[in-house]
Amino acid sequence: MQRVTALLTATAVVMTGATLGTDAQSRRDRFRMHGETDTEQTPSVDARGAQLPAPRTTEAPTGFDNETNGFLRQGPPFETIDADNVVPLRSFNDNRFIFEEVEVVADGLGPIYNAQSCGECHQNVATGGASQIAEHRTGRLMGDEFFESLGGSLVHSRAIHPDIVEPVVYENSIRTFRISTNTLGAGYVEAIANTTLLRIREEQPAALRGAVALAPVLEAEGQPRIGRFGWKNQHSSLLSFAADAYLNEMGITSPLFPTENTSSGRDVSAFDSVRDPEDDGVDIEAFADFMRATKAPSRGPIDAEVLAGETIFQNIGCAACHVSTLVTSPPGTRINGGEFTVPEALGNKTIHPYSDFLLHDIGTGDGIPVQPTPEFAWTAAQIRTAPLWALRTRNRLMHDGLTFTEREAIERHAGQAAPVTARFRALSAADQELLLRFLSSL
Numbered sequence: 001m002q003r004v005t006a007l008l009t010a011t012a013v014v015m016t017g018a019t020l021g022t023d024a025q026s027r028r029d030r031f032r033m034h035g036e037t038d039t040e041q042t043p044s045v046d047a048r049g050a051q052l053p054a055p056r057t058t059e060a061p062t063g064f065d066n067e068t069n070g071f072l073r074q075g076p077p078f079e080t081i082d083a084d085n086v087v088p089l090r091s092f093n094d095n096r097f098i099f100e101e102v103e104v105v106a107d108g109l110g111p112i113y114n115a116q117s118c119g120e121c122h123q124n125v126a127t128g129g130a131s132q133i134a135e136h137r138t139g140r141l142m143g144d145e146f147f148e149s150l151g152g153s154l155v156h157s158r159a160i161h162p163d164i165v166e167p168v169v170y171e172n173s174i175r176t177f178r179i180s181t182n183t184l185g186a187g188y189v190e191a192i193a194n195t196t197l198l199r200i201r202e203e204q205p206a207a208l209r210g211a212v213a214l215a216p217v218l219e220a221e222g223q224p225r226i227g228r229f230g231w232k233n234q235h236s237s238l239l240s241f242a243a244d245a246y247l248n249e250m251g252i253t254s255p256l257f258p259t260e261n262t263s264s265g266r267d268v269s270a271f272d273s274v275r276d277p278e279d280d281g282v283d284i285e286a287f288a289d290f291m292r293a294t295k296a297p298s299r300g301p302i303d304a305e306v307l308a309g310e311t312i313f314q315n316i317g318c319a320a321c322h323v324s325t326l327v328t329s330p331p332g333t334r335i336n337g338g339e340f341t342v343p344e345a346l347g348n349k350t351i352h353p354y355s356d357f358l359l360h361d362i363g364t365g366d367g368i369p370v371q372p373t374p375e376f377a378w379t380a381a382q383i384r385t386a387p388l389w390a391l392r393t394r395n396r397l398m399h400d401g402l403t404f405t406e407r408e409a410i411e412r413h414a415g416q417a418a419p420v421t422a423r424f425r426a427l428s429a430a431d432q433e434l435l436l437r438f439l440s441s442l
């Protein structure tokens with residue numbers, strides 16, 4: 001198997017665990033990387049060196065319609081499914097039910113959490129979409145070194161007992177919101193080969209070249225894969241993200257994250273009556289498979305003005321980061337450290353996410369690195385190019401959700417995007433309007 005180490009220096013994550021509490025230590029251990037990154041490249045020549053035909057690609061199905069993309073069968077009518085007859089992993093509708101299911105204390109909710117279901121934060125316009133719900137992250141700098149708030153940079157804003165809600169600490173002066181992102185079409189993003197992301201990066205002009213952060217595939221014993229999910233590309237596999245979210249958003253442990261969080265460093269096991277892992281692994285698989293089975297977001301009406309706006313978007317350089325078109329790896333490709341094989345429904349699909357899924361410093365970085373270790377310090381200023389698909393379903397923009405119009409979102413682009421923003425400003429009012437018309441069609 002080819003390795004990408006020629007292109008990437010292997011990120012040997014050296015842990016400085018001696019001074020950490022067990023809570024922080026166990027969290028860091030979960031994110032320890034082992035092994036090397038696969039290219040996930042499929043051969044273009046056969047065993048005798050003869051050129052193989054280029055794969056036939058088709059457009060990924062799109063829509064905000066709660067219908068399967070073909071990865072799972074649709075299943076029994078959604079309205080007929082309830083907590084007693086749901087069969088996890090059986091179908092799209094069963095897994096959608098589990099994604100929307102409201103968890104309570106008896107299921108293991110909390111002790112500290114942010115919301116009761118995946119669907120509470122991922123729902124607009126269909127289950128799996130984005131929402132206006134923002135999480136809060138805090139930490140502080142001591143000298144040059146970042147320290148996350150006790151119990152992790154993610155502040156949990158709810159708890160099952162009034163005494164254990166996490167406070168925000170005055171000294172933790174690095175604070176940011178991160179708004180809920182879209183997961184519709186995420187299965188296609190997962191099926192993009194590492195090589196594809198590296199090729200996009202190589203082709204970018206040096207001044208705005210994106211950066212790659214490796215993320216451990218937890219179900220593959222921490223094998224590194226190029227991160228592509230979350231505002232910071234903190235995960236590369238949907239199963240890993242689902243397990244992370246189940247623990248960190250809802251307080252439910254699973255085989256991939258078996259240890260409960262503390263409340264700002266305080267042990268809260270006295271409040272927790274359910275044995276860990278609270279999910280035996282079936283729920284996180286149902287979440288991952290649900291997201292894999294969602295269609296990509298569809299476009300709004302496309303007219304001549306929208307097309308003219310897209311040409312301007314390309315000409316002034318927005319598309320260097322907001323890449324319009326990507327193709328997933330062929331069916332049969334083994335990804336996620338060998339733990340997932342790209343199926344027919346997700347392979348050789350053309351998608352239009354308007355993102356390179358790489359990290360950039362456009363001056364909006366929230367100061368919180370992917371991991372609070374020296375190796376990741378460089379990520380504090382970086383944010384993933386926000387995929388612009390489903391943009392018309394959102395009215396709170398950028399990672400913090402604190403920008404409300406597309407024009408202001410563009411105005412906020414500095415750093416690596418500064419020359420492109422300058423070109424936007426130099427456009428005639430009419431051309432700016434066309435570009436905004438295009439954005440509103442996404």
Ligand code: HEC
Nearest residue numbers: 114115118121179180181229230231241242245246249287
């Ligand atoms: C309290 C709200 C909340 C809940 C509940 C929640 N999420 Fe999220 N989700 C978010 C936010 C906020 C982000 C972006 C976080 C970041 O990047 O730091 C996100 C990002 C994601 C992503 C990354 C998508 C992308 O490409 O950006 C996935 C996948 C995801 N969530 C899955 C889930 C699953 C599965 C569940 C249920 C177990 C869940 N989430 C529960 C708020 C939530």
Ligand code: HEC
Nearest residue numbers: 208318321364383384385386397398399409416417420424
């Ligand atoms: C150097 C790479 C780069 C270039 C060039 C670039 N962007 Fe972005 N864009 C980003 C990143 C990174 C973000 C996320 C920033 C954040 O959330 O803090 C973003 C966010 C956005 C958003 C907000 C999307 C959302 O869901 O919140 C819009 C809209 C947008 N860009 C449009 C544009 C347009 C239009 C142009 C050209 C004028 C452009 N971008 C050029 C990297 C880039």
